[in-house]
Amino acid sequence: MMSNVIIGVDLGGTRLRTAALNRDLQILERFETLTHAQEGPDATIARMKQMITQVLPKDGSKVDGIGISAPGPANPMTGVIVAPPNLPGWHNVRLVDILRAEFDLPVYLGNDANVAALAEVIRGAAQGYRHAIYITVSTGIGGGVISDGRMLLGKEGLAAEVGHMVMVADGGHVSSLEKEAAGPALARKAVARIQAGEKSIIVDIVQGDLSQVSGKVIGNAATAGDTLAIDVIKRGGWLLGLGIVTLLHVFNPEIIVLGGGVTNVGDLLFVPMREAIEKYALDSSYWRDLKIVRSALGEDVSIFGAAALVVTQGGQADVRSVMAKLDAE
């Protein structure tokens, strides 16, 4: 018996990926190129169509649909890529309509962090949970929320932007979680302290060129035992913990899944994060049974998430019914 196939498309700022998956979200075939973002949407969409055709089944298997993971802002209701900072020239591109016209298949669009959350509850680190929050900490902070088994989108699919929660509102100063705890924020804080005279091996790592300091550099310095780098990451973890405190009070989740490059430093970040959660949550019932885990799906999370959009009809079907169906097959 031939089984149905799902097409997943990961439109990233750096890489463009397509894959064919079965309904268990196992990758059957995949294709990957650089995105060449500067070539603009028309050329990229032409390649995307070719790459989808390449992974379409050749044996007559039925295709359930195409799911696309794209950088935000993207509107899953209208299927429009709005204006992602890392895809120059993409302004209000009706990608879902374009692919639907080309392939005559159901097409779903989701932003990368939202679909990552979906992938993690269906086949990743949060498998089986109904109340889950995915947070990715890298050059920005993005998020996805699974609320009672369904992907949280809001009115126009702009929900779950956890990096833009206000964390500092004091006097005239206002700042968000992303501005305080993402990679560039950690780099900025380290550079400011170095420029104020503190010693750090960061200077040696970047060979004196402080414009090269990044979240990754801070992570390497911290892992090597650099006091300044450790201190900066500690504050980042503490702020991330306070951001999670807000999310606990707002969503009362069962599990938090953390991904993104900054989380690779591990306990240097997680220990102060957990301390902030336990100190500042209203009540221990918010964190007593809370699981905080690392993302399980690695760099393929967007492909899984794109395919998960198809099996959940854009994230709107309850993941419990979807998984029961997967398990029954």
Added chain:
Amino acid sequence: MMSNVIIGVDLGGTRLRTAALNRDLQILERFETLTHAQEGPDATIARMKQMITQVLPKDGSKVDGIGISAPGPANPMTGVIVAPPNLPGWHNVRLVDILRAEFDLPVYLGNDANVAALAEVIRGAAQGYRHAIYITVSTGIGGGVISDGRMLLGKEGLAAEVGHMVMVADGGHVSSLEKEAAGPALARKAVARIQAGEKSIIVDIVQGDLSQVSGKVIGNAATAGDTLAIDVIKRGGWLLGLGIVTLLHVFNPEIIVLGGGVTNVGDLLFVPMREAIEKYALDSSYWRDLKIVRSALGEDVSIFGAAALVVTQGGQADVRSVMAKLDAE
């Protein structure tokens, strides 16, 4: 034809109310007494049972169920009132089990701010909206979230505690929206400035006894034109606006409904609130079509909300299907 009846119970810190409503959530009959919170749960529950019996239909009409609005923390999944600060002696009281055993009817429990949100989307200021947030600003700040037509509860019904979002995380200082913008916070800030030497008619209003300064006193002073009071409310409105910025990024709602005594000052609070929203939201698409309205249900909001729990099966049925059913009757 006899129509079905719903029993709503509002267990407040000050007042205990029961009512019989029809499925359109019109109040048919009601009963109200003081709660006498200090008498403890057994005596209050005994009176509650009597008051429910008094509003039960005498003509043989069928009763759909009993809904209870209670102060948080209350667990809608287990039907347990956990330990509300304004109901001394109530610790883990299994109120749903007790009433179910007494009346042999479906019984639903919700916290007062959550059920207020439900009431507002079914029969109040947010009628017909699918993505709505209710915020009440009085001695505390509470909230309720309707997410894609369903009441947001989270794992144990502890979600939507919007007053406990972290708003100030700077250096060692951490503070929540409630600690910065609820009535007592406004009073505390005004008193501190008066004690530091600023002039204000607040001193005359409380006849020199600064322990009597409350959110209501600040509101009265501001309405009378007092500069200090206006300034304190302005900062409260600005912080409330920043709290709403977080909620917009997290939920992308269509409408915000504001209730609670502090909101009675009107534009003195709402103008700086709206300014903060428009200045700090990531993109105008978060607020361009956003409606911000006052609560429409007044002091009966908890009775309506309690009854709404019954028609939505504890907030878990989609409000669209519930309202279609109401309209068809």
